[in-house]
Amino acid sequence: MESLVLDVPTTPRTRDVLQSLQGQLPLALYLSPRIPKLRAAVLQELILREPRLAWISDSEDGALHVLPDFELEELAALERRKKRVVGLPFVERFLKTPEVLNKVPALPLFDLIYNSPGAICCSGLAQDARIRCSALARWVGAKFAEDFGPEVSLLVTARVSLHPDSKYQAALKGRLPIVRSSYLEAMWQAKHEVKMEPHLLPTLAGLAICFEPGEVKELCQRQAVAHGAVSTSLDKAEIVIVTDVSRTLYREARKIGLLAAPPLWLERCLQLRRCMPIAGELEVPQPGAVSSGSPAHVESNSGTTLMSCVLCLLYIEPGRQRDTAKALAWRCGALSTLDPADKAITHVLFHALPNTLVYVSVPVDEDRVSFLDVSWLEACLSKKARESAFTKQRVAYNPSCDTAHAAALGRSCSRGLGRTLSTTLDEAGTLKRRGSETGLIPIMPPPQPVGGAVEPGLSADATAGGAVGPADTVAATTVKPTVPTGVFAGLVLGLVGWPTFLEAEEQALVQLICSHGGTAVHVLPVCSAPFRSVLSEKLDVCVCHGNGQPPFQASEWSSVALATAHWVQACVADTILHPRSSFPHFEPGRGPFPLSNMSECTVRITALDSSRESHRQRARLEELIQALGAKVAQQTTRWSETTHVVCVLPALTDSRLAESARKRQIPLVSAQWLFACFNSSGRQPEEQYSVKVDGSQAADGRDYFFNPESAEGATGGVAALLTSFAATVLANHHICISTSALGSHPKLPQMADELGAARVDTWRSVAELRALLEESTTKNPLGQMVALLDKEQVCGVDEELASFLDALNPESRSIFVLPSWLSETYSQRRRLPLDSFAALPAAGVETQTSPKKPRLEAPEALYAWQPAESKRLEQLSEEARAREMQSKAQQKVNEGLRLAELRREPSRS
Template identity: 45%
Template structure:
């Protein structure tokens, strides 16, 4: 019977591996101390290793690898091992079965998948393949059995290994990844070695695409991501605005790939080189209205305040606003103002007479210029924003507007030679000379005005726009310490439970407990005192927000669980997306407009959504992607957080090795009822993989709970609704709060972070719990009808009891199998 080629290859590889006991020949380059300790180890393991008397036929042990030396040894047909692997093998002989091939320095890269290489010179390919073997990795020329692609450049060819790796959602890294791993002799972070989205791609821009500032910035962004800007005859791809351009016709006639600027923007957004297909193809020239007609409507509902611009800039801004169809004003008290324009001064606060509101944008005048030149409304988050303080008394611009006679008086008296000196002496103080809040300023105290969730808490407010926050705190039972602007140091003398500040970097030298305005709003809306660790944006970050790199993202949220807190969770995730500077997709947004899809619970991912996203090359990521973008203050690669239908079963089955290493429930006891085990068979396994000690129980009397212990009780929601946990009704509210639904453990396992228990409480709130009223009985009712009603109630109770017993029986069976 003939063997297949793959079977023959496996047999050949196994035949090249060493047999026990290993005959070792120590290189003279090994230090004497190391050689002596290694000889002791070899003597203690005679079944697995022995020192050879000659070099012929033995395994040569080297302290380090050098490419020239190894090449010479391979010509002499010598088999080589690294000293670190030999030491590791003598302590754990089972490692020999994991050796893929020789020479091997150490088992550092232990993944079962192979490493594939593409777009490399022969010398570099030989070097990379050698490094992979030295580190314990497997190499392959095809991607079917690979889990990593090492390449030097991207490709837009559909048959290329790069595009195949993207379709398989495999990470694509630079050769520096293996070099760094070899230099460190350990695993390194792969994120810093991802291949740039346009690495090595030769691009030619049409002159029309570079005529405005947006096109030039797009070209610079492409160059920063590895693109090569070349002439037409050297280009792999030509970027044109539409099919009416002459360069488009020439490129199509020569068979050269052509793409619009939208394709380039999408590649930069999702950080990978996509194929030019579908809505990313060059559009045909339409017969829509003229550019002037489009520009007239883009800002028709906006009112721009030009008070804080210099006279020259003010006239230009007025012309741009007229072209965009916007209204302009110089009054700081105009109630319809939507934008206040500045020539932004970084790291400087400007006193204004316009109340600071979330609906009013204080930003640079370059935003208006971009709207006028591009013919479409630009995002305000892409442009610099001016730091402002609401202080009408110190607003020099508004004061000069109220007293224009002083300027007329100077012009009417002085000659031209003395005018500059007098103007300098009478001018308003510069923005950098404005007084800053004093660190020793005495804060104000506002007592609570009603009962609420903040009862007994003292909250310090370190926000410039504090009036609404103070009112919210006091109306919910809290005491507000305020009146210091954004100066946290002025609150250090007060004994605070929380200090409320902005999302950006803050100086907290006194170690005050910090929270953000989003935390205050969430607690007030849900009538629940959340932990500041519940969501990342509940605490200030060390990075500035919004992120310019995420301003063009349109993100859709899906995969929410079917419990009553799903609406609240969606609201929190939408807040986080807006803090990062991205936009939340609404129901009227098309699928082609999306840039990412965030799945709240991986197990709830709709396969139809996953298939549609895969066809349109839209990344589907877990919520951890949003959390890490906020925590690290930068856009993170979506490939590291990809979610798919196959990853759901892998996550539940525990196939991912990283799942067992995340001990988010360490030192926690998780009690799972048998009914909950029957509904979700993997709950016990999930709890153990998260580091908790998991136990199943049948009756509540078996539980050993204390108010101070770290324990969680997972019960089926039907148990709590039907009153099957009768002794729990007599327990204290603190102990009843430990009972949660199975969705708490499912989401904790999916997000790899411990979620608050109160969000997943098993018992309904008293205000929302509906009491079941007994059927009314009347004396005139026939006895037969009363008897039928009693039989119906008894049958219903028996049915519920039978279902509960079936769940318990199934839970017992699954618990025995799991043990």
């Protein structure tokens, strides 16, 4: 038997695993019953092609147990039984590429997902988290090391450590990446390697710090907490931040053995993005001593490492950070400037964000000018560092969009990387500054390109006529679509009121719009009123930030439809362009959201049908609940935590669930309660929307959506809001109701009117129906026509109607639906798809004869053993049943005719 040769370095444990597996070629595989049949068949075919590699065993003894997925409890049970376990993806990989057997570090192994040859080590984790971390490392094909050694290439921890012998400090010395356990979880969920950056450990994660009261606490506490530190008292702290050794806090900390550091240590940690050891210049100084990191000390020690360099510090945050950079440049012997037009510039320094594009006024010449992170300057204190080892900033030469340069000249002041500087326009149209520059980075990066082109400002025709002020040249940024088709194809969606392009939420929304055929335009809130007027004519939909009132006057954007991010996400998820009136939270509300008095509510959604639409409806209702500020009850939520139960379709409410809610005094309300809370920007009384779950039916055949007794006390304001919301659901629809359907469901015309139908007709005969269809086909003045048929009419009792329906083309047959379509549309306050309530089968589909159809023309079979009297009684029974059905159908028609006549001439009633 040919054996595989090891070609990679192995540890003793890895070597034992490999020798054990290679010594058993071909491998005996026991397939778990949980493997899908299709994948099992594919695996068997692969094994038949390579019989030298593996064979399928019917017994677990001595075989590798193959699982389609890993669960900790199941694996623990198999390991207690001394079973060796591998994942189905690894077996498939092995049968296609046998060399992967050389890379197996240990069992159980799901697949070779982690490709680094180094080992993973964990530190500072709880016992359960440590077990989970080691298990995930083995599952994804990584080596797991209990102790920190030279083979370790990644450290997983939950907090930083200042202990000199800790694994964290050892990882810093080795310049190894340090991540949270979420990195392994994300890799396991995705079943492939993921980006490490979102899971890097914060600079001061979990470090308990006590700050010296006064100026030190005000300057340092917020920055430290933002990077993961915990501000606490002296008795619970690990380290204290003091200015010098004369402070009482310093002496008290040293008495109980706590570490102490100056504010310079904290600043250096944040600059280098790691928790540095406290040594040398980072120790607490004596009173009056000049810190080695201060500008005064740095300027007194000028070097020559960057003697030939000219550094542009325009894009460093003004204030202390820029002053420190100037001092470091002086110490390195370099010249510094704030003029981007200086032709002698060799380096432009940033607090680099590699995934963000920044517009600059310095000509981009990679052979002459480098755009680097400021940490490169700090590393050049002793000798000139290699530029390739430091983060580079993505830049584009566009002086008209360089707001950092404009802010330095005093012409304008736009948003920075950290937060927005409030601005205002004076009467001359120029931009005035409000507030201090402290803590701001005057850079306005446009959105990172998501595959489409980024264009600052508007085209020339949009700004013609002198309507645009000086600040408006950067007031709008356009991102073109990345695909020509999609749900937003041909639409221009504007994002108004969003704080900054650096927010992940906005970047994701821009990418979502552009990847589905739409054009995204970001509009700054500082643009002038004339510019907003011009821009509003270019937008189809304005996507506002949040769920509350838009950050502008309604008159300024009167010609643009307003929507929220929920509408964009729902259109993409359902691959249809939803009407913005489908759900209340698709449009901005009247007041601020979330509602403070809804924060303690936990809402459970129930009573949905099993159709495909119900899953979408549940998702939309959950979004609405969260927009209101309440929490959505999950399967694991206890009754004691639940405050409300929303019954979407009251007729489907489980009686046991309703009884449990009543015992605990939990209100059962309809979905209209959520709609009313959003539309009125306040929590509404539950009594007005309580649901009856006692089996009683309304006259139209469906459960009452509200409690009739409590509905009498509903205020006119809420009723007006609900009516306004529902009045556009069936806009441009022509509803045609048969007399039989009207007799069964008397409230159908009223429902259609409340939902905003353009026209509601009742047809009495086939001739009237034919005339309505011809009118709709030829003129089509009212949009889509929908015809309602009763179930008895579909069964073919009326031969004339059946012949007429059979002769229709497929497109005309699709408009015939059951009355339940209108009643459910009325209940849910949104237009439901017609095909889910189709009254007629699709063309070419044979239908079974209804068991209720009378068969008077066909004689019964005669049997010699059957008594004549019994046969006569059966025939009489069938005839009576047929006559009863015909009588009920005629009663429905008569009732429908009466109601239609009353609706046509209400004065006769």
